Every structure is written in structure tokens, then in C-alpha cells.
Amino acid sequence: MRDPRDIVHMILESGPSGLILVDGDARVVFANEHADEMLGFAPGELLGQPIEILVPDRFRDGHPELRHVFDLSPRERPMGIGRDLQARRKDGSEFPVEIALKPMTVEGRLFVLAVLVDITERKRSEDRQRLLIGELNHRIQNLFAVIQSVALSSLSGERSLREARDVFVDRLQSLGRAYTLMTEQEWRGAPLRQILASETSAFADRVTLDGIEVMVKQNAAQSFALLLHELTTNAVKYGALSAPDGSIAVRWSVERELRPNAFVLSWQEDGGPRVAPPTRSGYGRKIIEDTMRRIGKHQIEYAPGGLKYRMEAPLDKVGWVIDDPAHEGL
Known part of the structure; x- marks a missing residue:
């Protein structure tokens, strides 16, 4: 019988949206294939990187404070309500996105799952x-x-x-x-x-x-x-x-x-x-x-x-x- 964890991993990889899991130190611990392609990274290249690598330069300095506010009251919600969000690709180019955040606690550790949707079209x-x-x-x-x-x-x-x-x-x-x-x-x-x-x-x-x-x-x-x-x-x-x-x-x-x-x-x-x-x-x-x-x-x-x-x-x-x-x- 196939390991259930393999099935879950397969579902995450084949999803239509970009999925990025970030740990309590705001570093990427998982990114599915769709997220890698959307952001211009090779498979596995995002792992261990700070999440700010995906934030446009002009917003990067203020992003830790936004994370801190979220951590004070973590809950499932859209990110940047009322604002046009932009994600930064590896080459520095930007594109409009919608991002949903879902906090997850695993063995007492807080993780945040970010669901990214490219809304360029x-x-x-x-x-x-x-x-x-x-x-x-x-x-x-x-x-x-x-x-x-x-x-x-x-x-x-x-x-x-x-x-x-x-x-x-x-x-x-x-x-x-x-x-x-x-x-x-x-x-x-x-x-x-x-x-x-x-x-x-x-x-x-x-x-x-x-x-x-x-x-x-x-x-x-x-x-x-x-x-x-x-x-x-x-x-x-x-x-x-x-x-x-x-x-x-x-x-x-x-x-x-x-x-x-x-x-x-x-x-x-x-x-x-x-x-x-x-x-x-x-x-x-x-x-x-x-x-x-x-x-x-x-x-x-x-x-x-x-x-x-x-x-x-x-x-x-x-x-x-x-x-x-x-x-x-x-």
C-alpha cells in the first residue's frame, strides 16, 4: 500500500495553485512545482530561503512587521485585503497575485501555508x-x-x-x-x-x-x-x-x-x-x-x-x- 504521506505530497505537487509552506523563522520549507514555475525557481531552489526573497524590493523592509502582526493573531485569511499584491520572481520581475494564508501547528511549531494565484490575465x-x-x-x-x-x-x-x-x-x-x-x-x-x-x-x-x-x-x-x-x-x-x-x-x-x-x-x-x-x-x-x-x-x-x-x-x-x-x- 502506498504511504499516505506520498499521496498527500502528490496532491500538493499537482495542485493548480502555487503552494509555499513557511516555518516560524519565515523560511521556505516546501514549495510545489507550480510555485517554482510561477516564481522562476528550479525545483528545491526555494527551500531554506527567507520568504522576503519573493517580496518586491520596495516592500521588503516593511514585510517583517506585517508578518509580526499576523503572528500575533494567526488565522486563515486573504493577504493584503484592499491592496494590489505583487510577487517577485527570481529574475526580479513582478506580477500580480492573490495570496491566501493558512496557519498550521505541527508538533507545537507554527507554520504558515501560502496559496499563490497568478492573476495577470x-x-x-x-x-x-x-x-x-x-x-x-x-x-x-x-x-x-x-x-x-x-x-x-x-x-x-x-x-x-x-x-x-x-x-x-x-x-x-x-x-x-x-x-x-x-x-x-x-x-x-x-x-x-x-x-x-x-x-x-x-x-x-x-x-x-x-x-x-x-x-x-x-x-x-x-x-x-x-x-x-x-x-x-x-x-x-x-x-x-x-x-x-x-x-x-x-x-x-x-x-x-x-x-x-x-x-x-x-x-x-x-x-x-x-x-x-x-x-x-x-x-x-x-x-x-x-x-x-x-x-x-x-x-x-x-x-x-x-x-x-x-x-x-x-x-x-x-x-x-x-x-x-x-x-x-x-
């Missing part, structure tokens, strides 16, 4: 979560600011309440489509072609989309969604899409000969009613000007044959070309 997850929460808060504040701007431009002026409400809802839906695209891309951005397609989907047979594959940054995606929504709405009411034979050509490219590289987009209407410059600046145009002011410059030409719109902005403000080997992602 948990800390990383918590850090990522904090980062995501901070990013989400930033996005929410940004969205509130955009909605406020849209509300002010939609609900003010001479529109009736019903008309203003419809305009406001349409613009919010445009923003919602852009946010859906960004969610699908895990908030890295939104494909410009998909933004264009979603805003002009009702007239897909009359709108030509021609350009390279560009991923648009979050803030720029909001601006593009509102811009394209206003251009499309204007075309439906007054421009090419108000006539049965009207059409629109949307083209975009990156002009790499410019420094910095410039993103250029053009909107050309054709086949609609004769265009004349407006007698006053409408709220749609104000939104176009306000949104484009954030990322670049633009111009609108009320050509008799159809409205022409052109915008230009530094590529790094807009986004990046998909599958461009010069871009490593944002």
Missing part, C-alpha cells in the same frame, strides 16, 4: 474592461454632441413640428446605420462603400459608386453619414433623383502625390431639373458645412446640368485604404 481583462468602458463613455458623449447638433438644426427654423420631427428622425436613422456598420467592424471604423450604399440604397439603380476600398474612422463615419444623407435628401427633393431619368455618380480616390496623402470624394448629379443657386442657405447645407469642417474642405457647384459636390481631406483624418500594406491598422 485577470488584471489584463480588468484593464481592457476599464479601457472599453472609458471608450464607450467617450463614444456616448460624442454621440450626444452629434445628436444635439442634429436636433438644433432639424427642429429650429420655419418648419412645422411634423416636418421638423420627420427630418430629425431621418437624420438619426442615418447616424444609426453608420453606427451599425461600425459595430460590425468592432468599432475600428466603417467601410465607406457600405456607408454610401446604405444612404442611397433606395436608388441603387440610379447611383454609381466608384472608388477604392476605404475604412473610415469613427468620427469621420458620422460626418460622412450625415453628409451623404443630406446630399441624397436634396437630390430627392430638388435634384437628379426628383426626375425619372436623373442619376448620380459618386467617385472617390486617394491622391498620393499630395503631401499629406489626400482623400477626395466627388458627387455629380445629372439628368435632373435645371439647377439654380439657392436664395438662402438651408439647414441641410449648414449640416454639410458643419460636418465637413471637422475633417477637411469642400465646395458645392450649382451647375445648370446638375449639382456638383467635392470634398478633400487628409487621408489620416478620414481613415485608411483597406489592405494597404503601408497601414498596420488603427
Whole structure:
């Protein structure tokens, strides 16, 4: 029959946590294989070493006093309640740990069993979560600011309440489509072609989309969604899409000969009613000007044959070309 002590030793060695047994002189008398690996020591190398060898240098001088306090009232408990604990490896590097202490009396001698758990991955997850929460808060504040701007431009002026409400809802839906695209891309951005397609989907047979594959940054995606929504709405009411034979050509490219590289987009209407410059600046145009002011410059030409719109902005403000080997992602 196998010696029970061998069975106990096997259980201790195969445990999922680091186990260290310390005697009354605060020297290590046992460390299992998991503890050795976690702390960077060879098997048996920790035996006889003072426990302070595992304490980061900046905390080492105060550790004996903490041990003394524990010895005055030894009981099973977590170590360092309310504090982030760090353990020191043999090479001097540190990592976050949770430590539980259990006093043990054997033949009248006091020992303390320390159970160590490496919580590096948990800390990383918590850090990522904090980062995501901070990013989400930033996005929410940004969205509130955009909605406020849209509300002010939609609900003010001479529109009736019903008309203003419809305009406001349409613009919010445009923003919602852009946010859906960004969610699908895990908030890295939104494909410009998909933004264009979603805003002009009702007239897909009359709108030509021609350009390279560009991923648009979050803030720029909001601006593009509102811009394209206003251009499309204007075309439906007054421009090419108000006539049965009207059409629109949307083209975009990156002009790499410019420094910095410039993103250029053009909107050309054709086949609609004769265009004349407006007698006053409408709220749609104000939104176009306000949104484009954030990322670049633009111009609108009320050509008799159809409205022409052109915008230009530094590529790094807009986004990046998909599958461009010069871009490593944002």
C-alpha cells in the first residue's frame, strides 16, 4: 500500500495553485512545482530561503512587521485585503497575485501555508474592461454632441413640428446605420462603400459608386453619414433623383502625390431639373458645412446640368485604404 504521506505530497505537487509552506523563522520549507514555475525557481531552489526573497524590493523592509502582526493573531485569511499584491520572481520581475494564508501547528511549531494565484490575465481583462468602458463613455458623449447638433438644426427654423420631427428622425436613422456598420467592424471604423450604399440604397439603380476600398474612422463615419444623407435628401427633393431619368455618380480616390496623402470624394448629379443657386442657405447645407469642417474642405457647384459636390481631406483624418500594406491598422 502506498504511504499516505506520498499521496498527500502528490496532491500538493499537482495542485493548480502555487503552494509555499513557511516555518516560524519565515523560511521556505516546501514549495510545489507550480510555485517554482510561477516564481522562476528550479525545483528545491526555494527551500531554506527567507520568504522576503519573493517580496518586491520596495516592500521588503516593511514585510517583517506585517508578518509580526499576523503572528500575533494567526488565522486563515486573504493577504493584503484592499491592496494590489505583487510577487517577485527570481529574475526580479513582478506580477500580480492573490495570496491566501493558512496557519498550521505541527508538533507545537507554527507554520504558515501560502496559496499563490497568478492573476495577470485577470488584471489584463480588468484593464481592457476599464479601457472599453472609458471608450464607450467617450463614444456616448460624442454621440450626444452629434445628436444635439442634429436636433438644433432639424427642429429650429420655419418648419412645422411634423416636418421638423420627420427630418430629425431621418437624420438619426442615418447616424444609426453608420453606427451599425461600425459595430460590425468592432468599432475600428466603417467601410465607406457600405456607408454610401446604405444612404442611397433606395436608388441603387440610379447611383454609381466608384472608388477604392476605404475604412473610415469613427468620427469621420458620422460626418460622412450625415453628409451623404443630406446630399441624397436634396437630390430627392430638388435634384437628379426628383426626375425619372436623373442619376448620380459618386467617385472617390486617394491622391498620393499630395503631401499629406489626400482623400477626395466627388458627387455629380445629372439628368435632373435645371439647377439654380439657392436664395438662402438651408439647414441641410449648414449640416454639410458643419460636418465637413471637422475633417477637411469642400465646395458645392450649382451647375445648370446638375449639382456638383467635392470634398478633400487628409487621408489620416478620414481613415485608411483597406489592405494597404503601408497601414498596420488603427
